[in-house]
Amino acid sequence: MKSDASDHAISVGQALTKGACPICGILKDFQSKSAEQYRLCADAHFCNFHAWALARSGSAEDVAAIFLKMLNGDEQGTENTHECIFCRDIAKEEAYRLRELGGQLQRALFAQWMKSYGSLCLKHAQKLQEYVPLKHRRLVEEVVKRNRAELRDELEAFCEQLKQGIHEGGGLLGRAAEFLVGQRGL
Numbered sequence: 001m002k003s004d005a006s007d008h009a010i011s012v013g014q015a016l017t018k019g020a021c022p023i024c025g026i027l028k029d030f031q032s033k034s035a036e037q038y039r040l041c042a043d044a045h046f047c048n049f050h051a052w053a054l055a056r057s058g059s060a061e062d063v064a065a066i067f068l069k070m071l072n073g074d075e076q077g078t079e080n081t082h083e084c085i086f087c088r089d090i091a092k093e094e095a096y097r098l099r100e101l102g103g104q105l106q107r108a109l110f111a112q113w114m115k116s117y118g119s120l121c122l123k124h125a126q127k128l129q130e131y132v133p134l135k136h137r138r139l140v141e142e143v144v145k146r147n148r149a150e151l152r153d154e155l156e157a158f159c160e161q162l163k164q165g166i167h168e169g170g171g172l173l174g175r176a177a178e179f180l181v182g183q184r185g186l
Contacts, residue, residue, distance in 0.1 A: 009029070009030075009033070010026065010029075011100065012026065012097055012100045012101045012104055013104060013110065016113070016114075016118065017119075018117045018118075018119065019119050019175055020119055020175070020178070021119055021120050021121040021124050021178060021179075021182070021183070022097075022101065022118075022119075022120075023094065023097050023098065023101065023120070023121075023124040023128075024121055024124065024178055024182055024183035025183070026093070026097050027090055027093060027094055027097070027183065028183045030089075030090065030093050031086060031090055034086065034089060034090075045070060045083065045084060045085060046070075046084050046085065046086060047084035047086070047087055050084050050086040050087065051067075054066065055067075094124075094127070098124070098127055098128050098130075098131045099131050101128060101131070102128060102131035102132040102136070105132055105136045105139060105140075106133075106136065111136070111139055114139065114143055115139060115142055115143060115146075118143050119143070119147050119179070120140065120143055120144060120147065121178050121179050121180070121181070121182045121183070122144065122179060122180060122181070122182075123181065123182040124182065125140050125141075125143065125144045128140050147179055148179070151172075151175065151176050151179055154172050155172065155176060158172050158173075
């Protein structure tokens with residue numbers, strides 16, 4: 001599978017949602033949509049996470065065919081010689097999207113929206129630093145600082161609610177996890 005601009009379903013600008021890292025959201029969607037295309041790969045190889053994810057979510061017929069190809073490749077001495085095709089293509093898509101986001105940050109209105117409302121997980125904020133000029137690195141740092149402060153305040157309030165027996169608002173824990181370590185499975 002290739003990662004060209006023509007393959008991208010939505011832009012970073014379209015993926016912006018207050019409280020969520022746009023890169024994580026795009027990559028999670030990319031990963032989900034990619035499973036169909038991998039069943040046709042003759043040289044399929046998967047890491048532990050993606051093999052289990054495929055086993056859980058794919059059709060039994062397709063997954064069995066993929067695993068059979070991998071087993072036959074192992075007999076031919078090709079085991080562990082290829083990187084996981086999911087991981088490889090996600091990394092390509094991630095680099096493309098970080099470049100796209102870096103370019104968008106040079107637009108004044110986009111930069112202002114990110115400063116006021118945008119979110120980035122720590123992982124993608126750190127990686128984004130490589131794709132932006134110095135003045136935009138400060139903006140990325142400001143976004144992370146604001147995200148961290150907002151999450152801290154919300155988590156402190158959530159902890160107080162829990163002490164009072166109120167267990168609503170658990171989605172906050174997912175947002176905090178995404179901020180700290182990125183989207184699950186990426």
